Amino acid sequence: MADISLSEAEKRYIVDGVKLGIRVDGRERLDYRQLEIETGLVSTANGSARVRLGCTDVLITVKMEMEPPPPQQPKDGQIHFFVNCSANAAPEFEGRGGEDLATSLSAMLDRLYSSPLSLDTSRLCVVPGKHVKVLYVDVEILECGGNLFDTVSLGVKAALWATRMPRIYITGEDGGELEFMVSDNPQEVDRVDVSNAPILITHLRITENLTVIDPTPEEECCGPVQVVVGVTPKGLITTTQQLGAGTFAPQTLSASLKSAQELGVKIHHQLMQRLQQEESIPNRKTKGFL
């Protein structure tokens, strides 16, 4: 992630602040920054969302394709994640510099959505063994301003929520193969069920036994070790991962998990509320990048 050079004094200032329960930008330890979200801004994709969290800016698009399923899962659709770290986001992403981060992000997302409890892929099946829907989720990192994992996971969920897939009718059978056709009405669409789609909550250990969430890049310089927790809307932890070199004390870790669980439920709730609100605006004009 974007490296920022901080002097020892600056770091001490941030850490001491957290110890006192107050952060440089005025937030408390477990406060999120303001989140801006817009869906449906890429008209050619099936679903898209752009999320800004502080300076972090990510664009997520979802494209649907029809493909034959892998033989061992003939009745399941698939979801694939691709992350690209734009060199605009940070100079060190230039060339293949962003690859490591991109791989760890996409691996994290793969893991997050791998369970049928988070996304029911059997509903993406069209003709078992022949045609299933495959969702390609492309994540473009436009700007890095800390807390990338959380932002991306929120964006993915929003983009999936905004995804519209044309309705498919099975028209009959021919030579033992089911035939299907696409509804000619572009308004007639199916959506992805995101009611169980998890998000990520990251805790940064900033000192001994204190953690903060939604760290700024400066804060990320102070504490090298983070724990990323995947939480479903019902508060179920789906995955955890530790990032960076360092250790968590057991009680810190369990406290982080617990707070991630609680926070996750709240953020899920708020996110869905906002998304529904956005959808209810009639003839909404997309804002996009202009």
Add this chain to the structure above:
Amino acid sequence: MGLVERKLKVFYRKTKKGNIIKVVREHYLRDDVWCGYEGCGQCECEKPTLDMPDISDSTLVPESHLIMIDTNVALHQIDVLCDDSITNVIIPQTVVGEVRHRSLPIYKRLRDLIETSAKKFYVFTNEHHSECYVEREAEESANDRNDRAIRVACWWYKQHLRLCNQKVILLTNDYANRDKVRAMELEAYTTREYVSSLKNRPGLLDIVASGEEDKGEDTITQRCLYAPHWSMDKIRQFLKTGKVRQGCLKTSRNNFLEANVLVEGLDKSVLIQGRLNINRALNDDTVAVELLPEDQWCRPANVIIDQEKQEEENKDKEEADEEAIKKEDDLLAAGQGEGELQPTGRVVGIIRRKWRQYCGIIKKNEITESLRHLFIPADKKIPFIRIETRQPDLLYDKRIIVAIDSWPRDSRNPKGHFVRIIGPVGDKEAENEVILLEHDCPHTKFSEAVLNCLPKMPWIITEKDEAERNDLRHLDICSVDPIGCTDIDDALHCRKLANGNFEVGVHIADVSHFIRPNTALDKEAQNRSTTVYLTTRRIDMVPDLLSSNLCSLRGNVDRFAFSVIWEVSPKAEVLSFKFCKSIIRSRGEMSYEQAQQRIDDPNMQDDLTNSLRNLNMLAKQLKKKRIDAGALVLASMEVKFHVDPDTDTVVDIVAKQHLETMSMVEEFMLLANVTAAECTLKHFPDCALLRRHPAPPHSNFEPLLLSAKSQDIELDVSSNKALAESLNSVTRDNNPFFNSMLRIMTTRCMMQALYFCSGTLEPAEYNHYGLATPTYTHFTSPIRRYADIIVHRLLAVIIEADRTYPDLLNPKKLADLSQHINYRHKMAQYAGRGSAVITAIASLRGKTSEFDAYVLMLHKNAIQVLVPTIGQQLTLYLDKREKKKEEKTKPTKGAEPMEVDETPAPQFEFNEKELFVKCGSVIIRPFDHLKIQVTVDTSDVQHQRVVSKLIEPVIPGFSVPPLKRESSESKETTSKKRKK
């Protein structure tokens, strides 16, 4: 003024592969789309199309008014719109788009109307008008949305023209829509209401299409034309229980809507009629067939239905698919023959597709910018294929190759894609290539690896060779072949022995010496299996160096040969034979004509000529023996084309002459083949490569017998001998071609002769029916047939001149090989014939020719005739359509009403039982002599078709006058008229 807003049009599209693509198109709305009305003060239209209409004729709308139409009116009442009285019409862009989508021919007519300035048809670009654009609502069908768009456009016009007091009415065919329009306080009528209110147009109402008050077709309920194919599991299950049968589908040559499936366990093939029952199966596919109940069995149709002709007739009215199919079915039903009922079935599934790439041409599409085109395969048994191309102009007059991708249920024709261009239509190279590709003949250049297997030049005979081979260079050997033959693979000699017998030798090019087993050269030759002879090109089985040089037994050079030498008594009894590898030196390469001259010329008394005379003498006796044994003498209609190599034009067509020397060479070749067959079979009872000719089943003779019966001739087909005798006994004095014709027809009843491996069949099946020999093989043409090379190798092993190799003695491998050779052989034959057809047509191009023709077969709507002069079979259609066309082309005739009355369209009466076609007093039977006039219609490169017309016997109203006497004949008719 200008752009107002950007909209995004989103729709989803399924690709060929089944993927789904979201398509987003930008759509800009403007506020400067003019109304096109002259009296409007607000619009800045430069040349308004619409003007103040005259006083209205209509009682419904007494004021002058503009008319706006909706899609259904354009689609169904285009004839009304064409009437001169209908002017000042506004056509919303929505309507134009929908019409284009639904029916291209009507779209074309509509465009023509729009371009006719007198009609004052104005296209209102409502889709881009900021006030008229409507977006499709969630629950709305595409049709409803378009109807709404039209209503909104109409509403806009009303508001817009209110200032200048101009009225606009909407015509629709749909009552529901009319009422919706009226609810918007607009005036709307159905076409019928409006037209019937017009005062001075009584005739116009007749043109109003009836019953077309809109059905409100829903585009979502997609029409699937064909029944679904069963799954493989289901087919397998039903095959087991015997409810469906499996077999290879063969489309009828004469009728593309009919096919036969050869099913095991039934003596008759299963008949399949109609597009729906054939259910997307193509010729040669292996299909599962369900038999229909016996009361639905049919007789094979006795009409010739040509796809291209069919399609052309329907060109004007591109009907809905169902209608077209119904029409085809009617046609079939009308053509129902009177023969026996045949088991009839329908295809329920396809077990194995035999799709390949097809050669053909593109059908011209009326809408030039259209992407979709119909492809017409060269093979008449293959249905038209729908392809998409962005370069139609490039492809129109080209022969192209197309591959089939799929044939979905909702598509009348299979869908495919363009592969590559072969060349321009009519080009010699391209036409040859088409033939070779269509018949799967390998015709690429020989590869480097193959050429590396050839002996290095200069080639010399080494001492080792001389030691291994019999030196026969002292013998007077010569070859007798057709003129211009460069691949000479046989030579003969004959000398009198001291004991009064003759020593006769047949020397065959020793190709197996040069083509060693399992080399690249061998594999290539094996793959090609045979040399293919087209009229203007020869595709060699082995490279030129071998076929025309080292293996060719040319005169006065030393060549390797594989010889068979008999001792023959003066009564032509074979006393002994021996095979050996030899070195020979031919004394001369003679043509049949030269050899004949030598024999006939009493002054020639040299050794060579005398040996030819002896050979000839022996050959006659051999032939007599063979015919006594029951060999058939059959005939074909082969002709020889003399083609000018520079201009590619046919200079002359000559029937193949028959000379004694031909049968002389033939007899000894047969003898050599029989000897080789006996010899190999004796030594290798399990793996000799033989050639058999099965006796045809009696049913094969039925058409022949029926035709013969119509001429009061009874043929005995019980055995080959009986058949040969009855063929010899029949002649007709008034018809010199009669006997040949009968033999040609007999040939068509025969089965294919086949190569096989002796181990795979019972000895009783080895029989050769046509030649009346118990065993037969091919030994004498190894340059142009691969089977002969195998026979050579076997014989070489027998005489211990060569080693064997595993594949040679493996009956399974040999059986596979013979299958392959049979296939290639058959295809090469077809290719040769196809090439002759094309050359014959090319020779007819650009002139009107008259020929003697003989009736081969009668059908309900056509007569098939043989034309010996060009060696072709032509079809003479008996329908009246040709007649009509003619009248159109000769307007002077058509203008005279008397003429038309005098010659009513002739009625042809077809009697299938006794097989004749009757028209007035004229009766046409098989074998009858006709005079026909043949032209090749070259007006359209795409449709070069042979058109044949009858000259004699004269059938009023159908036959045409002969060319030269045309003027005198016309005088006659006029004088007759005067008398009346």
